Amino acid sequence: MAARVSLLLRALPLLLWGGLDAQLSERRGQELRREAEAFLEKYGYLSEQVPKDLTAARFGNAIREFQRVSQLPISGVLDPATLRQMTRPRCGVADTDGQAAWTKRVSALFAGRRAKMRRKKRFAKQGSKWYKQHLSYRLVNWPQHLPEPAVRGAVRAAFQLWSNVSALEFWEAPATVPADIRLTFFQGDHNDGLGNAFDGPGGALAHAFLPRRGEAHFDRDERWSLSRRRRGRNLFVVLAHEIGHTLGLRHSPAPRALMAPYYKRLGRDALLSWDDVLAVQGLYGKPQGGSVAIQLPGKLFTDFEAWDPHRPQGRRPEIQGPKYCHSSFDAITVGSHFWEVAADGNVSEPRPLQERWAGLPPHIEAAAVSLDSGDFYFFKGSRCWRFRGPKPVWGSPQLCRAGGLPRHPDAALFFPPLGRLILFKGARYYVLARDGLQVEPYYPRGLKDWGGVPEEVSGALPRPDGSVIFFRDDHYWRLDQARLQATASGRWAAELPWMGCWHANSGGALF
Structure with a gap:
């Protein structure tokens, strides 16, 4: 049920069709039909023992049944829409009965x-x-x-x-x-x-x-x-x-x-x-x-990272702690809230983002603070915000895409060795010009420059010891700034006490 659909079937929707015989050779057409027969047999539209002399009528009826279940126009013809439907990810259980x-x-x-x-x-x-x-x-x-x-x-x-x-x-x-x-x-x-x-x-x-x-x-x-x-x-x-x-x-x-x-x-x-x-x-x-x-x-x-169930999600509900400790976070925020964590790991109550930075939308995708100016930068979609303390530096959100910045960045970081803001998106990173929203020349570049940092990180923080911590889901990677190489990794809630995910009374890790 879960065998790979052949490369032939995957590539066929890209072809321009004017009828099967018009644009494919006879041999290619036979291969296509065999692939379709195998799919229809796998998912219960043909009997397990498909005869070699499968009639056009039986084949057409099987195609019609598949089109009916797939809510496609019913023609009984192996057309491009039907082929595309066959290549879509699906459940491996047969459609029988x-x-x-x-x-x-x-x-x-x-x-x-x-x-x-x-x-x-x-x-x-x-x-x-x-x-x-x-x-x-x-x-x-x-x-x-x-x-x-x-x-x-x-x-x-x-x-x-x-x-x-x-x-x-x-x-x-x-x-x-x-x-x-x-x-x-x-x-x-x-x-x-x-x-x-x-x-x-x-x-x-x-x-x-x-x-x-x-x-x-x-x-x-x-x-x-x-x-x-x-x-x-x-x-x-x-x-x-x-x-x-x-x-x-x-x-x-x-x-x-x-x-x-x-x-x-x-x-x-x-x-x-x-x-x-x-x-x-x-x-x-x-x-x-x-x-x-x-x-x-x-x-x-739509988003279990921000979902609020009626019961605790963790395996040990008797242990309490900040919500972000029970899930992953995005830009060191969850939903519309943020937490302040002191150096000793003591955590504040959750506070709305707009309480500190008026005008910010919920679900910020990336955030960073400049260690030069102390300004906060927030990113979401193609827009960005800059705050000096609680006051906005710009009168309105900026369209940061105009400067070559990526839409929906994964994470943002102020990198002390360069004195620049850096944005991460997928397998690439972007270095921003000083105090501007322009991408420096020769960027973006691949994440291979940051040895061992994974794709699609959800947050990044420079640490006083000269390292940078990258986060994705419930894991972290510690990067040596001088070597640009990840030197350690693990689960941040259990191994990084300064993240504030320790129970105040028992001293036990949440995970």
């Missing part, structure tokens, strides 16, 4: 026979559902570049999404107790069959098994993200989708369904569609006690 189950739900809905639909044999097939309503789960591991507490919070929210609209209840099992559902990140072939081998970024991002195997597997090499400000695949959406499979839900062809084969985008609409709710209630019933199903809009889950 999704259309039939969806048709039954729609018929029952408009006929007013929901109760009768629940009694249908389709919802009582052996292994198609759990025969209990209290299920345990375990997060076996997580991507190395994401902080564990944030991933655990996303997992808990993904399970809560389904319990809000059904009679199911979930709890995280301790390591010593067997769990009903297990979520694991793997690389490549993981003894799950060659068809399920993960292929790195793109392709199939995850797959899951129906009850009662209770497993969901995720591609560990994918660039996952839990932040709307970072590039990458949204892990929360994929978690919620695959958990749906572990509960017994098939793929849905309904518009905007979470259980569609291609993962839903987060937006203002409800995260679960009407079809998602009908499907899970058909298996497990409505929320207990007759309570109303709680539908949540996707915009609540």
